[in-house]
Amino acid sequence: MAASLQIAGIRKVYGKGDKSVEVLKKIEIDVAPGEFLILVGPSGCGKSTLLNIIAGLEDPTEGELRIAGKNVIGVAPAQRDIAMVFQSYALYPTMSVADNIGFALEMRKVPLEVRNKRIHEVAAMLQIEHLLDRRPAQLSGGQRQRVAMGRALARDPQLFLFDEPLSNLDAKLRVEMRAEIKRLHQVSGITSVYVTHDQIEAMTLGSRIAVMKDGILQQIGTPDDIYRRPANTYVAGFIGSPTMNFITGSASGTGATGQFSFEGGALQLPCPAVGKVTLGQRPEHIHIEAQATWRGEVTLVEPTGADTYVVVKTGSGLITVRTPPSTTVKVGENIGLSVSSQHNNWFDAQTGLRLA
Amino acid sequence: MNAKTLSRFAVYAVLLIAAFFFLAPLYVMLATSFKDAEQIRSGNLLSLPTSLNFESWTLAWSTACTGIDCRGLKPYFWNSVMMAVPAVLISTGWGAINGYVLSMWKFKGSDLLFGFILFGVFMPFQVVLLPMSQVLGFLGLSSSIGGLVLVHCLAGMAGTTLFFRNYYTAIPRELVNAARMDGAGFWRIFYRIVIPMSTPILMVTLIWQFTNIWNDFLFGVAFSGADRKPITVGLNNMANTTSSVKSYNVDMAAAIIAGLPTMLVYVLAGQYFVKGLTAGAVKG
Numbered sequence: 001m002a003a004s005l006q007i008a009g010i011r012k013v014y015g016k017g018d019k020s021v022e023v024l025k026k027i028e029i030d031v032a033p034g035e036f037l038i039l040v041g042p043s044g045c046g047k048s049t050l051l052n053i054i055a056g057l058e059d060p061t062e063g064e065l066r067i068a069g070k071n072v073i074g075v076a077p078a079q080r081d082i083a084m085v086f087q088s089y090a091l092y093p094t095m096s097v098a099d100n101i102g103f104a105l106e107m108r109k110v111p112l113e114v115r116n117k118r119i120h121e122v123a124a125m126l127q128i129e130h131l132l133d134r135r136p137a138q139l140s141g142g143q144r145q146r147v148a149m150g151r152a153l154a155r156d157p158q159l160f161l162f163d164e165p166l167s168n169l170d171a172k173l174r175v176e177m178r179a180e181i182k183r184l185h186q187v188s189g190i191t192s193v194y195v196t197h198d199q200i201e202a203m204t205l206g207s208r209i210a211v212m213k214d215g216i217l218q219q220i221g222t223p224d225d226i227y228r229r230p231a232n233t234y235v236a237g238f239i240g241s242p243t244m245n246f247i248t249g250s251a252s253g254t255g256a257t258g259q260f261s262f263e264g265g266a267l268q269l270p271c272p273a274v275g276k277v278t279l280g281q282r283p284e285h286i287h288i289e290a291q292a293t294w295r296g297e298v299t300l301v302e303p304t305g306a307d308t309y310v311v312v313k314t315g316s317g318l319i320t321v322r323t324p325p326s327t328t329v330k331v332g333e334n335i336g337l338s339v340s341s342q343h344n345n346w347f348d349a350q351t352g353l354r355l356a
Numbered sequence: 357m358n359a360k361t362l363s364r365f366a367v368y369a370v371l372l373i374a375a376f377f378f379l380a381p382l383y384v385m386l387a388t389s390f391k392d393a394e395q396i397r398s399g400n401l402l403s404l405p406t407s408l409n410f411e412s413w414t415l416a417w418s419t420a421c422t423g424i425d426c427r428g429l430k431p432y433f434w435n436s437v438m439m440a441v442p443a444v445l446i447s448t449g450w451g452a453i454n455g456y457v458l459s460m461w462k463f464k465g466s467d468l469l470f471g472f473i474l475f476g477v478f479m480p481f482q483v484v485l486l487p488m489s490q491v492l493g494f495l496g497l498s499s500s501i502g503g504l505v506l507v508h509c510l511a512g513m514a515g516t517t518l519f520f521r522n523y524y525t526a527i528p529r530e531l532v533n534a535a536r537m538d539g540a541g542f543w544r545i546f547y548r549i550v551i552p553m554s555t556p557i558l559m560v561t562l563i564w565q566f567t568n569i570w571n572d573f574l575f576g577v578a579f580s581g582a583d584r585k586p587i588t589v590g591l592n593n594m595a596n597t598t599s600s601v602k603s604y605n606v607d608m609a610a611a612i613i614a615g616l617p618t619m620l621v622y623v624l625a626g627q628y629f630v631k632g633l634t635a636g637a638v639k640g
Contacts, residue, residue: 078540
């Protein structure tokens with residue numbers, strides 16, 4: 001049974017008077033039943049604090065939190081019917097895997113038979129049946145991660161919380177477990193909130209992404225929204241790898257004849273505003289064009305297999321361009337660059353906010 | 357012989373000398389306890405006993421006289437057992453609960469409170485003798501085993517709290533948070549999650565407290581009644597009130613009997629002691 005989650009005007013202030021720090025500033029997020037919401041941002045942005053507040057491990061200074069329509073501020077974590085997967089897994093070291101998975105059920109006085117049945121169901125779902133008698137210390141990192149997931153799944157909660165659950169795994173396992181989490185969410189359909197600083201996890205897992213910085217919600221939207229129409233230069237730079245290129249210059253007209261001129265070049269682009277603006281272009285939307293007037297010198301060629309990234313030094317700084325792996329450009333070469341009139345992200349040069 | 361084996365040799369030599377130095381008193385005590393009076397008078401302190409004579413042991417245990425009381429050490433030994441066992445268990449349990457609260461359920465002023473408790477570790481116990489005897493009087497516990505148990509619990513609580521608190525600060529907070537979300541309460545988390553992880557520090561505290569309480573002389577001599585004296589006081593009285601000839605063999609046997617339980621505890625649980633001490637020290 002999927003429940004909705006409303007985060008309404010949550011503020012969190014640590015300390016008092018002059019030394020107080022506001023780590024969350026009036027956060028408003030509505031999570032629909034069954035949604036997979038990602039909280040993403042750099043460390044110290046308040047995302048983990050917000051997760052702890054949802055879990056009930058910390059109390060907000062102000063604001064309301066509603067699960068399935070009921071305000072749960074002041075309700076003990078155990079009574080909120082939430083399961084959480086911790087970054088360190090937090091498996092009980094002295095209990096077997098089976099006892100770890102069954103602990104929450106035992107605390108809820110579920111009869112032994114029902115409990116054992118559920119433990120085996122969950123273990124089968126996660127393919128850890130052969131590990132049920134082991135202690136956490138005897139497991140590998142990936143297996144511990146699965147047990148932590150199993151512990152959360154066992155009691156069919158209203159809400160799943162994930163606190164950077166994959167950050168302790170190696171790259172290959174991380175991709176594997178990412179897919180596993182996505183699969184489990186599709187099967188269970190339980191509303192989930194997932195904290196991460198990894199923007200690829202955010203893009204691949206989330207049905208919606210909330211980008212946070214300095215305790216402020218910067219933007220919330222579908223991965224596609226966030227990627228294609230970032231609300232400000234911060235979000236634009238945070239999501240996407242390699243990061244978006246920013247070129248600051250001045251726009252002369254909004255119509256088809258508009259000219260965007262900047263240090264080292266000018267482009268024939270219609271801009272939504274006139275004056276000082278910043279153009280944001282993802283590496284895949286900049287092309288190498290031999291005859292172009294905007295030129296620069298290649299300083300780095302990075303083949304990744306599927307794509308090759310070429311870093312070009314221009315009058316307006318370094319520009320990263322995604323090229324097919326068959327590219328023949330060499331370091332030191334002088335090349336021309338062009339952009340299409342689509343996929344342009346325009347930001348106010350002062351405020352960094354998106355223009356139209 | 358190269359430099360490496362030479363230095364090895366030097367190290368072993370120093371260790372051997374140290375071992376002899378520390379074992380010599382034990383050897384003298386054991387050897388003397390098996391000698392008869394004649395041998396003690398004529399022989400060398402370090403010489404081996406000519407025969408194994410257990411008489412002084414039975415004397416020390418059950419018939420040696422302290423003044424006119426000729427019951428040996430036996431009654432004092434059982435007094436000590438009745439005092440030490442509950443005092444050790446209570447002070448250890450108390451310290452575990454204190455440490456659990458002070459590390460995992462911090463409240464406003466809990467660090468300050470811990471600071472005050474730390475004072476107790478460094479406080480010379482002579483300072484509390486008079487007020488403590490008044491308190492025991494108020495409670496009607498003067499000159500009783502119960503009174504001694506209470507005194508040892510209070511005196512040991514600071515130390516045991518310190519041990520457990522430092523050990524528990526090394527346990528990740530996420531573990532407690534996970535248990536809270538799973539639906540376990542304060543006590544459930546304590547005995548299902550925290551206590552099972554505490555074996556090393558439990559051993560350390562048990563040994564530490566047992567040694568301290570069993571070997572205590574000050575509280576024993578100050579607060580115990582005439583027939584409620586612990587073994588340390590009994591031993592002292594026995595060795596100091598011999599009327600005519602000093603029977604060193606009996607005194608030595610009595611001293612070994614008095615020290616035997618602590619030695620036994622070290623032998624049985626000593627391996628945990630070192631482990632637990634380092635675990636607490638490194639991570640605390």
